């Protein structure tokens with residue numbers, strides 16, 4: 325297991341590209357959430373940066389805080405969904421609007437036919453209760469309603485069993501595989517494979533990620 329992790333960190337990482345059709349999602353549990361659970365869009369532009377950062381601090385670890393807080397300035401591209409249990413923020417996920425074709429995010433080149441769902445996070449003591457599934461379903465219902473022509477996409481590492489299970493529990497299916505070749509821990513080449521056929525290869529150093 326440790327050897328696997330070392331290999332993934334230094335040489336090659338495999339990730340699954342998930343998507344899900346509206347007809348495959350059962351939204352019924354999102355209409356009747358448990359009494360103390362609420363899932364809401366957080367209105368980034370109407371908060372101050374400090375408030376936004378204070379909220380994120382309650383959910384995600386410090387290592388992610390800087391990157392997520394910088395999304396305050398990029399709020400045209402991002403939507404943030406937050407789950408609250410008894411008023412306490414316990415989980416979040418993000419929707420990223422792809423601004424142009426050949427847009428690099430998370431070592432994958434996206435086109436504007438994609439809309440990205442990602443950075444799923446639920447605080448440890450609330451995991452395994454289906455909160456992520458509810459958060460993702462809420463995000464999907466927003467996308468199906470407001471961006472009918474887009475394909476919702478989320479990328480999950482092969483080693484992330486809980487995220488894979490949670491995604492499959494929603495009805496999502498793997499429709500492609502992404503391999504990241506690394507040099508000194510840095511992703512240098514990204515390979516996209518669909519139905520065991522090579523689709524695309526990107527040399528990542530050629531592209532600049534402008535949204536974080």
Ligand SMILES: CC(C)(COP(=O)(O)OP(=O)(O)OC[C@H]1O[C@@H](n2cnc3c(N)ncnc32)[C@H](O)[C@@H]1OP(=O)(O)O)[C@@H](O)C(=O)NCCC(=O)NCCS
Pocket residue numbers: 443444445446447450451452453454455456457458479480481484485486487489490493
């Ligand atoms: C991934 C994450 C968001 C899932 O949140 P969650 O609210 O616990 O997810 P859900 O409860 O909807 O689903 C988790 C599923 O994984 C299963 N699971 C969890 N740990 C597992 C394990 N070690 N082995 C097998 N299954 C596991 C649960 O049983 C559940 O499946 P089920 O509904 O079929 O029983 C949460 O674990 C997390 O924040 N992890 C750290 C950040 C992260 O990895 N984010 C994902 C990036 S893509």
